[in-house]
Amino acid sequence: xxxxxxxxxxxxxxxxxxxxxxxxxxxxxxxxxxxxxxxxxxxxxxxxxxxxxxxxxxxxxxxxxxxxxxxxxxxxxxxxxxxxxxxxxxxxxxxxxxxxxxxxxxxxxxxxxxxxxxxxxxxxxxxxxxxxxxxxxxxxxxxxxxxxxxxxxxxxxxxxxxxxxxxxxxxxxxxxxxxxxxxxxxxxxxxxxxxxxxxxxxxxxxxxxxxxxxxxxxxxxxxxxxxxxxxxxxxxxxxxxxxxxxxxxxxxxxxxxxxxxxxxxxxxxxxxxxxxxxxxxxxxxxxxxxxxxxxxxxxxxxxxxxxxxxxxxxxxxxxxxxxxxxxxxxxxxxxxxxxxxxxxxxxxxxxxxxxxxxxxxxxxxxxxxxxxxxxxxxxxxxxxxxxxxxxxxxxxxxxxxxxxxxxxxxxxxxxxxxxxxxxxxxxxxxxxxxxxxxxxxxxxxxxxxxxxxxxxxxxxxxxxxxxxxxxxxxxxxxxxxxxxxxxxxxxxxxxxxxxxxxxxxxxxxxxxxxxxxxxxxxxxxxxxxxxxxxxxxxxxxxxxxxxxxxxxxxxxxxxxxxxxxxxxxxxxxxxxxxxxxxxxxxxxxxxxxxxxxxxxxxxxxxxxxxxxxxxxxxxxxxxxxxxxxxxxxxxxxxxxxxxxxxxxxxxxxxxxxxxxxxxxxxxxxxxxxxxxxxxxxxxxxxxxxxxxxxxxxxxxxxxxxxxxxxxxxxxxxxxxxxxxxxxxxxxxxxxxxxxx
Amino acid sequence: xxxxxxxxxxxxxxxxxxxxxxxxxxxxxxxxxxxxxxxxxxxxxxxxxxxxxxxxxxxxxxxxxxxxxxxxxxxxxxxxxxxxxxxxxxxxxxxxx
Numbered sequence: 001x002x003x004x005x006x007x008x009x010x011x012x013x014x015x016x017x018x019x020x021x022x023x024x025x026x027x028x029x030x031x032x033x034x035x036x037x038x039x040x041x042x043x044x045x046x047x048x049x050x051x052x053x054x055x056x057x058x059x060x061x062x063x064x065x066x067x068x069x070x071x072x073x074x075x076x077x078x079x080x081x082x083x084x085x086x087x088x089x090x091x092x093x094x095x096x097x098x099x100x101x102x103x104x105x106x107x108x109x110x111x112x113x114x115x116x117x118x119x120x121x122x123x124x125x126x127x128x129x130x131x132x133x134x135x136x137x138x139x140x141x142x143x144x145x146x147x148x149x150x151x152x153x154x155x156x157x158x159x160x161x162x163x164x165x166x167x168x169x170x171x172x173x174x175x176x177x178x179x180x181x182x183x184x185x186x187x188x189x190x191x192x193x194x195x196x197x198x199x200x201x202x203x204x205x206x207x208x209x210x211x212x213x214x215x216x217x218x219x220x221x222x223x224x225x226x227x228x229x230x231x232x233x234x235x236x237x238x239x240x241x242x243x244x245x246x247x248x249x250x251x252x253x254x255x256x257x258x259x260x261x262x263x264x265x266x267x268x269x270x271x272x273x274x275x276x277x278x279x280x281x282x283x284x285x286x287x288x289x290x291x292x293x294x295x296x297x298x299x300x301x302x303x304x305x306x307x308x309x310x311x312x313x314x315x316x317x318x319x320x321x322x323x324x325x326x327x328x329x330x331x332x333x334x335x336x337x338x339x340x341x342x343x344x345x346x347x348x349x350x351x352x353x354x355x356x357x358x359x360x361x362x363x364x365x366x367x368x369x370x371x372x373x374x375x376x377x378x379x380x381x382x383x384x385x386x387x388x389x390x391x392x393x394x395x396x397x398x399x400x401x402x403x404x405x406x407x408x409x410x411x412x413x414x415x416x417x418x419x420x421x422x423x424x425x426x427x428x429x430x431x432x433x434x435x436x437x438x439x440x441x442x443x444x445x446x447x448x449x450x451x452x453x454x455x456x457x458x459x460x461x462x463x464x465x466x467x468x469x470x471x472x473x474x475x476x477x478x479x480x481x482x483x484x485x486x487x488x489x490x491x492x493x494x495x496x497x498x499x500x501x502x503x504x505x506x507x508x509x510x511x512x513x514x515x516x517x518x519x520x521x522x523x524x525x526x527x528x529x530x531x532x533x534x535x536x537x538x539x540x541x542x543x544x545x546x547x548x549x550x551x552x553x554x555x556x557x558x559x560x561x562x563x564x565x566x567x568x569x570x571x572x573x574x575x576x577x578x579x580x581x582x583x584x585x586x587x588x589x590x591x592x593x594x595x596x597x598x599x600x601x602x603x604x605x606x607x608x609x610x611x612x613x614x615x616x617x618x619x620x621x622x623x624x625x626x627x628x629x630x631x632x633x634x635x636x637x638x639x640x641x642x643x644x645x646x647x648x649x650x651x652x653x654x655x656x657x658x659x660x661x662x663x664x665x666x667x668x669x670x671x672x673x674x675x676x677x678x679x680x681x682x683x684x685x686x687x688x689x690x691x692x693x694x695x696x697x698x699x700x701x702x703x704x705x706x707x708x709x710x711x712x713x714x715x716x717x718x719x720x721x722x723x724x725x726x727x728x729x730x731x732x733x734x735x736x737x738x739x740x
Numbered sequence: 741x742x743x744x745x746x747x748x749x750x751x752x753x754x755x756x757x758x759x760x761x762x763x764x765x766x767x768x769x770x771x772x773x774x775x776x777x778x779x780x781x782x783x784x785x786x787x788x789x790x791x792x793x794x795x796x797x798x799x800x801x802x803x804x805x806x807x808x809x810x811x812x813x814x815x816x817x818x819x820x821x822x823x824x825x826x827x828x829x830x831x832x833x834x835x836x837x
Contacts, residue, residue: 717833723760 016119025198031105031191039185102187110163150204158201168557175553193219247297288348295331316419343597346496356389357513364520369657395601396483397594403476413561428546446537466522472568486607522628535638745786752779
């Protein structure tokens with residue numbers, strides 16, 4: 001069935017490697033099936049005399065009944081208070097096979113993606129997307145949805161990122177997860193995630209995209225709760241899933257509106273028809289705002305960002321792949337994919353930019369005071385996603401996607417580096433039986449002596465994210481901020497009004513927020529590096545002896561990502577830094593997809609900064625980044641830090657930041673508790689128990705029983721009674737006749 | 741003349757009904773039922789004097805059926821008495837499900 005696809009006749013990509021694009025998600029799916037079957041086999045069955053039982057029961061904090069039949073399958077593997085702590089060391093019997101299948105299917109996908117990329121480059125200019133239709137999925141009246149994939153420059157770019165970074169993270173996971181009993185299950189989920197992610201970016205219509213969209217949400221849920229026997233992890237998974245449902249509601253509404261007004265959901269059809277909307281009209285604005293609600297859920301923007309920091313409960317490679325590099329950028333991709341719609345709706349675009357900017361600053365302030373190394377990175381991800389939304393919000397779709405690419409490199413590197421640190425800390429604690437928190441920076445310090453590779457690579461990523469030239473983050477961040485600044489002067493956005501405020505004022509405010517977030521980014525990233533790698537070591541005398549660099553399967557991917565983080569900016573060099581035709585490579589590449597829409601926002605002109613304005617913009621960005629790093633270096637004193645156990649409680653505003661502005665608590669009070677109260681008091685006790693159970697189910701039974709009782713009482717068996725009734729009846733009838 | 745005959749038969753019928761309703765003894769109830777039958781017979785006869793002989797024919801039929809019924813009814817009462825050692829209808833409620 002899959003092979004019977006019809007291809008647009010005459011498309012130049014037909015017959016090239018691109019014709020195999022259906023294989024891209026199918027390969028990881030195959031890996032999922034194989035690893036999933038392996039995961040059904042328990043890691044190892046421990047007998048009653050097995051010494052590991054003691055460890056298992058001990059790890060479970062001696063929970064009653066846990067030691068009786070430790071299956072060590074998946075139930076016994078998560079006992080620590082934190083996700084990565086103290087899991088039982090049980091290597092799965094078929095770990096070797098899973099090691100082979102998991103990364104290899106990804107590498108094969110990546111190889112195919114590269115072949116497709118080369119085929120596309122060989123074509124030169126390609127204006128029309130390459131659409132492959134496989135079968136009719138939902139034929140229902142006017143609604144004709146095909147299972148179809150589409151390849152264009154935008155999806156090609158995403159495919160390369162997903163399979164490329166995905167392969168590296170799979171290889172890293174081989175080392176990181178090696179001693180976990182759920183090893184094949186981990187790779188099964190990871191493969192499934194990549195399969196769905198590829199469906200998301202390859203889908204040729206909104207519904208196919210939505211399949212991938214929901215699929216990655218499912219895999220995210222499964223992987224956040226990977227160590228599900230710890231309730232906190234399972235809760236974090238549920239939180240992510242439920243918060244995402246709110247966003248998905250928005251995306252669904254946007255899809256309904258699109259179909260109701262355009263009669264099609266294909267990207268090709270929608271893009272062609274979207275320009276017929278009234279420019280800046282209420283309809284297209286509504287569609288875009290609902291769509292942005294979906295993006296805010298998936299990409300963790302205010303007000304739906306709260307799930308992402310909790311998602312760090314999952315294993316660290318998951319945080320790197322799903323919650324930094326790929327899935328959370330799906331919202332940015334969706335906006336770039338729907339750029340025709342957004343460029344028609346300046347008010348919605350301004351909303352995107354404002355939400356992005358506020359999120360960038362807000363998350364950055366929280367990142368300043370987190371102690372958990374992964375939480376710092378989580379808020380940093382939220383903040384950087386905000387940057388991407390600023391980019392796509394102001395109609396600089398290329399800049400937003402460029403930051404997506406560079407962020408995928410340096411944030412994956414940061415997360416994997418933190419994974420490497422946690423792995424070392426955890427291994428050291430495991431040796432000495434220490435139960436301290438292996439993710440708390442107060443327990444680290446001075447790690448550069450023990451892990452030089454990780455130290456150097458993470459500094460590269462830190463400089464990249466802070467925006468220090470010539471590392472990748474500088475170019476993408478500078479392009480976003482520059483785009484905002486230029487569009488504040490002359491664009492459809494500047495002419496529009498947002499909540500009564502002139503668009504150009506809003507954009508200048510967005511620019512200011514972006515600069516402030518850049519400053520904070522530099523500060524908190526430097527703070528993380530100083531506390532983790534510099535100063536004296538605080539992990540303990542015994543533990544120090546066991547701190548070592550992670551194996552090559554883990555450092556290898558780090559090195560590759562380090563190189564990419566350093567030179568990733570070359571993808572889209574501005575003209576002043578370009579050499580030999582390398583100027584704006586990504587911009588030219590994406591031009592067929594988003595070019596027209598960018599021009600629509602900028603009133604048909606390519607915004608060019610005058611020489612001194614450009615110098616000012618770049619100078620401000622670099623100065624802010626350097627200032628941030630200097631503030632952190634001067635102000636922070638790693639030497640004064642004490643381990644977590646001896647740390648005093650934070651006071652004042654620091655406390656507010658550490659507790660994340662109490663947003664979770666506020667949501668609890670405002671949303672969760674009323675919902676639970678309503679559900680419990682009205683829906684459960686009232687409707688379900690009272691009305692349905694009480695009145696309808698038991699009530700009808702009571703009625704039948706009552707009627708039966710009356711009948712049974714009447715049928716006394718006494719002939720005399722019957723005669724009485726008969727006579728009374730006769731008299732009544734006669735009486736009725738007489739009276740009439 | 742007709743009015744008196746109808747009044748008399750109504751009184752007889754009512755006595756029969758009251759007897760059926762208030763008494764417990766099956767024999768007495770049976771006799772009261774006969775009383776009601778004969779009250780009706782009396783009505784028939786009274787009307788036949790006024791409107792023609794068809795009523796008389798009904799009386800003959802009714803008396804025949806009543807005789808047959810009396811035979812069957814008494815037989816049932818005897819069978820009941822043999823079974824239950826009583827003809828008090830309060831103790832005979834086997835109709836109750």
